[in-house]
Amino acid sequence: MREGTVTLVRREDYLAPAYRIRSVELCFDLEPAKTLVSSKLAIERNPQAAPQPLRLHGEGLTLLRVLANGESVSFRHEDGQLVIDHPPADESFTLEIRNSCCPEKNTELSGLYTSGSGFFTQCEAEGFRRITYFLDRPDVMAVYTVTLRADKAKYPVLLSNGNLVEQGELPGGRHFAKWHDPFPKPSYLFALVAADLVAREQKIRTRSGKEHLLQVFVRRGDLDKTEHAMNSLVASVVWDEARFKLPLDLERFMIVAVEDFNMGAMENKGLNIFNTKFVLASPATATDVDFFGVESVVAHEYFHNWTGNRITCRDWFQLSLKEGLTVYRDQEFSMDMSGGASARAVRRIEDVRQLRAAQFPEDAGPMAHPVRPDSYAEINNFYTATVYDKGAEVVRMMATLVGREGFANGMSLYFERHDGQAVTCDDFAQAIADANPGSALSVRLDAFKRWYAQAGTPTVTARGTYDAENRRYTLTLEQFCGPSPGQPFKFPFVIPVAMGLVAQDGSSLPLQLAGEEAPGGTSRVLVLEHPQQQWVFENVDAAPVPSLLRGFSAPVNLDDGLSDAERMVLLAHDSDAFNRWESAQKLALSRLCAAAQGLGPAALDAPLVEALRAVLRHPALDASFKELVLQLPSEGYVAEHLPVVDPQRVHEVREAMRAQLAEQLHADWIEAFERNATNEAYAPTVAQAGKRALVNMALSMLCLQSQRSGDPVWPGRAYQRFKDATNMTERLGALSALVESHAGLAEPALSRFHELFKDDALVLDKWFALQARAPELDGRVFARVKALLKHPDFSLRNPNRARSLLFSLTMFNPAAFHRADAAGYVFWADRVMDIDAMNPQLAARLARVMDRWRKLAEPYRGAAREAIARVAAKPDLSGDVREIVTRALAEDEANANAQAAAAQ
Structure with missing residues (x-):
């Protein structure tokens, strides 16, 4: 279907493939300018499909030969496909194809491309068709045998999926390696690497007694930065077998790091290709956040070995089947690795912050879509926070409704039923429900699956009444979800509401629902499944706080x-750490929103300041938790809670409140800085990281106050700390304190930092990002970003470097980006079009910055629309970007139609 200029693929149109490929033999003669690819495909007809032409996907390829059962066969090209109208009539036949491609000109980083001095691949979602002609869809699963040939001196390491079965020398200084993957997989999981790399290796013995080889490949000179990645991989293997009984299933498991990569990493079967950002880490070059990121992403990609590889998606609409489930699994892993209850809560808070920062705005904007979308124009645009992060929340709700043991049983049944298959989100939900008959999920399964089908973020309204005479507390919950593009009406969701009742003195009250003979603990899960429901709690001695x-x-x-x-009361006493943090956020948010709308002063009231002081001074709370509570809600989060957004006003209000906390808690910041100093050897543990985070926050506040008062002491101490730091977390924290306070010492510190790390690409990314995220002051930050575009170390071609500067400005610095003179929007439009010419996936992600343009006040709103329209008018715009800007501009009409339909 074509809607405007965008061609839509619809889930309802899915048909099983008319042909399947059971085995694949691939041979690559690797040269940067012209790589020859030979394939031998064992093809079977689908007996349930009507006779029809064989259509193979292919993009940017030069076709050299096509043979069917060893003989020439006629073919034609149509809409990016190689069409064989009359394939052999046999039920199964062999197709041989020979083609070439040009890796060195592949700036899109999709398919086979060169980076540095090596060859790499990225095939998800539809990159394999840029390598050779194929049925490039996830429900076609085949066993692969791959032979790589290349110059041995230039490319001594030759890798592909599975197990190495043969390698040797070839004439002319070339060599070969032959790999075989015994597990059927779709083409998007294919990978190859040919480069000059070195490896950290470790053998591990799984519970079955089998020994496996783990390898982390990096360029020469980076081997000393791979210990943490290897440790994370080992921990992931051990955890998955212990928690879900899922063992490593290949002789070896490989990770390869590459600088030029559009994503974080890719779970290709047995050969994970990673962005260097999520492999390389040493105390001198990586922050605590970087170390946690490596651990999380290594785990995520390894866990895909089962939830994504062994069982994969039937079609791309089911993307959350693997991504939502695997995000849930890596979140659980990270919480288990973090330690005790408080540390687990901190990780949960961080995950929720990410969800609210990225997914909630997506649910409220023109790109709103269900966890399982109904249609798409470019599948690359649906690697979204909704599919990943909200998808993980859907899985988490299932686990909540069936319990930890019940969820583990459901996972076991899922693999028993579907190992080696390409399936749907329905298949997964059905397995979890069937393993738990009579559970809250099982009896509500059809209604629960609305989370997969309906877009939007529901609002739950809660009100409680207390009957003192009868010692009875009645809790009423209501739910509502507004219209979103294509969905004017929403049915009620199944919403698990974990809850407790807290007395005014902070004690947790026993929970006894009407009709129950005795209390059932102090915390329980209520299931909200109707528009409105009530629960009555008995034997409540005084009015509680829910x-x-x-x-x-x-x-x-x-x-x-x-x-x-x-x-x-909740901030001071709640036994649930998340709600304790949430109470502080809501208290601060109400003040920020009121001030931003001119309904209150740009200041925090004394009771809230004292409550935050109490948290900072609390002897029993972890430093990491304190640091989270003391952070004011971000400007972006505040904006989402305003009907109309003036970015400059939001920035002004938030900065005023930050300055107030810096001033009124001055003595407490000094104490926090001194008390949380870590003298032990660096380790990326949650306990140490929490202390460093609180120290960095304290230093930032102290420098802010010093800058405002004219006192040079704390900027001087920050500069000395910057010079003396023995790890990147402390060094970058000190530099950030100087830059964010616009201290005079910021410039020499930035110059020194660049000189120290000019040869380390990942650290330079931090240098660019820090400058782009600095609080705007008289247009200086925006001007600096424009100047940095011309810096010799900046390049739009490297996704990490482009993200470090452009995304930092446009996504994370609203006041610097949203300018009254529209210069920020002009800058955005120019960069989107520049990047689109070479890397549409990256350009589309930058285009998403303007999803929420309709919330802006004038003059920002009109200028933003003009910039989006300018991008949309570009004749040769990629499909990736065109879908984003078309939907953004169509939001006016979509909203009007949705509101009219809802009114009817």
């Missing part, structure tokens, strides 16, 4: 109607 949505048990907006005094 603690709702504990641990963020569902991806909803909660309107709990609590007073400031009630929130203060």
Whole structure:
């Protein structure tokens, strides 16, 4: 279907393939300018499909030969496909294809491309068709045998999926390697690497007694930065076998790091290709956040070995089948690795912050789509926060409804039923439900699956009434989800609400619902499945404070109607760490929103300041938790809670409140800085990282106050700390304190930092990003970013470098980007079009910055629309970007239609 200039693929149009490929033999003669690819495909007809031509996908290829059963066969090209109208009539036959491609000109980084001095691949979602002609769809699964040939001196390491079965020398200084993957896989999981690399190796013995080889390949000179990645891989293998009984299933498991990569990493079967950002880490060059990121992404890609590879997606609409489930698994792994309950809560808070920062705005914008979309124009545009992060929340709700053991049983049944298959989200949900008959999920499965089908973030409204005479507390919950593009009406969701009741003195109250003979603990899960429901709690001695949505048990907006005094009780006493943090956020958010709308002063009231002081001074709270509580909601998060957004006003208000905290908690920041200093050897543990985070926050506040008061002491101490630091977390924290406070010492510190790390690409990314994220002051930050575009170390061709500067400005620095003179929007449009000419996937991600342009106040709104229209008018715009800007511009009409339909 064609809608405007965008061609839509619809889920309802899915048909099983008319042909399947059971085995593949590939041979590559690798040369940067012209790589020859020979394929031998064992093809079978689908007996349930009507006779029809064989259509193979192919893009940017030079076809040299096609043979069917060893004989020439006629073919034609049509809409990016190689069409064989009359393939052999046999039920199965062999097709041989020979073609060439040009890796060195592949700037899109999709398919086979060169980076540095090597060859690499990225085939998800539809990159394999840029390598050779194929049925490039996830429900065609084949066994691969791959032979690589290349110059041995230039490319001594030759890798592909599976197990190495043969290698040797060839004439002319060339060599070969032959790999065989015994597990059927779709083409998107194919990978090859040919480069001059070195490897960290470690052998591991799984519970079955089998020995496996783990390898992390990097360019020469980076081997000393791979220990943490290897440790993370070992931990992932051990955890998955212990938690879900899922063992490593190949003789070896390989990770390869490459600088030029559009994504974070890719789970190709047995040969994971990673962005260097998520492999390379040493105390001198990586922050605590980087170390945690490596651990999380290594785990995520390894866990895909089962949830994505052994069982894969039937079609791309089912993308969350693998991504949502695997994000849930890597989140659980990270929490288990972090240690105790408090550390686990910190990781959960961080995950929720990410969800709210990226996915909630997506759910409210023109690109809103269900976890399982109904249509797409470019599948690359649906690698979204909704599919990944909201998809993980859907899995988490299943686990909440069936319990930890029940979920493990459901996973076992899922693999028993579907190992080696390409399946759907429905198949997964059915397995979890069937393994738990009579559970809250099983009896509500059809309604629960609305989370897969309906876009938007539901709002849950909670109100409580207390009957003192009968010692009875009644809790009423309501849910509503507004219209979104293509969905004017929403059915009620199944929403698990984890909750407790807290007494005014902070104690947790026993929970006894009407009709129950005795209390059932102090925390439980209520299931909201109708537009409105009530629960009555008996034997409640005094009016309680409800603690709702504990641990963020569902991806909803909660309107709990609590007073400031009630929130203060939760902030001080709630046994649920998430809700304790959430109470502080809501207290601060209400002040920020009021001030941004001119309904209150740009200041925090004394009771809230004192409550935050109490958290900072609390002897029993972890430093990492304190650092999270003391952070004001971001400008972007505040903007999402305003009906109309003036970015400059939001920035002004938030900076005023930051300055107030810096001033009024001055003595407490000094104490936090001194008390949390770490003298032990660096280790990326949660405990150490929490202390460093709080110290860095304290230093930033102290420098901010010093800059405002004219006192040079703390900027001087920050500069000395910057010079003396023994790890990147402390060094970058000190540099950030100087840059964010616009201290005079920021410039010499930035110059020194560049001189120290000019040869380390990942550290230079931090240098660019820090400058682009600095709080705007009189247009200086925006001007600096424009100047940095011309810096000799900047390049739009490298995704990491482009993200470090452009995304940092446009996504994370609203005041610097949203300018009254529209210069930020002009800058954005120019960069989107520049990048689109060479890397449409990266350009589309930058284009998403303007999804929420309609919320802006004038003059920003009109100028933003003009910039989007200018991009949309570009004749040769890629399909990736065209879908984004078309939907952004169509939002006016979509919203009007949705509202009219809802009114009817």
